[in-house]
Amino acid sequence: MNKSDFIFGIRAVIEAIEAGKDIDRVLVKKDMQGDLARELYTTLRGTQIPVQRVPVEKLNRITVKNHQGVIAFMSAVTYQHVEDLVPTLFEEGRSPFFVMLDGVTDVRNFGAIARTCDCARVDAVIIPTHDSVSAGADAMKTSAGALHTLPVCREGSLTATIKYLKQCGFRIVGATEKGRENYTQAQLSDPVCLIMGAEDTGIPAEHLALCDDWIAIPQYGHIGSLNVSVAAGILIYEVVRQRTESFSKPY
Secondary structure, three states: OOHHHEEEOHHHHHHHHHOOOOEEEEEEEOOOOOHHHHHHHHHHOOOOOOEEEEOHHHHHHHOOOOOOOEEEEEOOOOOEOHHHHHHHHHHOOOOOEEEEEEOOOOHHHHHHHHHHHHHOOOOEEEEEOOOOOOOOHHHHHHOOOHHHOOOEEEEOOHHHHHHHHHHOOOEEEEEOOOOOEEHHHOOOOOOEEEEEEEOOOEOOHHHHOOOOEEEEOOOOOOOOOOOHHHHHHHHHHHHHHHHHHHHOOOO
16 A cells, blocks of 8 residues: 555644545544544534544554554545536536446446546546445556546435436436336436446435436346446446437537
8 A cells, every 4th residue: 555545643634634635535443532533523524525433453454653543545536526517517518427326335346437437428427425435546546547537526415416416407317127128228318317336235225216217238147237337338338329329429
């Protein structure tokens, strides 16, 4: 692990947060107390930075130096917000295309999906703040550098984000085995947000309920599902196909 990937010590982490540094996540020793600890929690409150409470042994495996029970991992990207991107994309005359990763936790899958998104000119990838993969150094490497240019939006509530996109005229399309519509039959030329769920549990029911379409990729073998990055690649390029045909040129 590169030393530049993280910082440690309560005061150093507080100062990094207050300075607006791009922080991927913060690891805090379980049951950490004291005035500085309370100041750290106060500083973190209201941010979109995930906090994980972990045993001290995990912190010690990361660094043998005096971490004071706190290690912050720096983000490889500057996270953005959907509400800031949507107006700009519409003003540019684009038909925005977002990919939302709802519960994807494998960094290799994230990197592979980001690489496909960059190739297909997806406007942004959306991930939740908690229980999700993040755009760290490993994801950057797996993406072959795509995360340097592909906007990544980290949102505290995917439910609120989906509702906002619907209000803005987006079609919300969920990729799910429960879908009865073949993915090639879905209307994907208009502003669209494609939701990919976790490989083991899929898209949460509350988010599926907000989708305008449930689409599926036909499968004829013995295995019940495709790898999420492979499925995402198929569906992303179906959007490309439809839009290329609709606009008579690369969109």
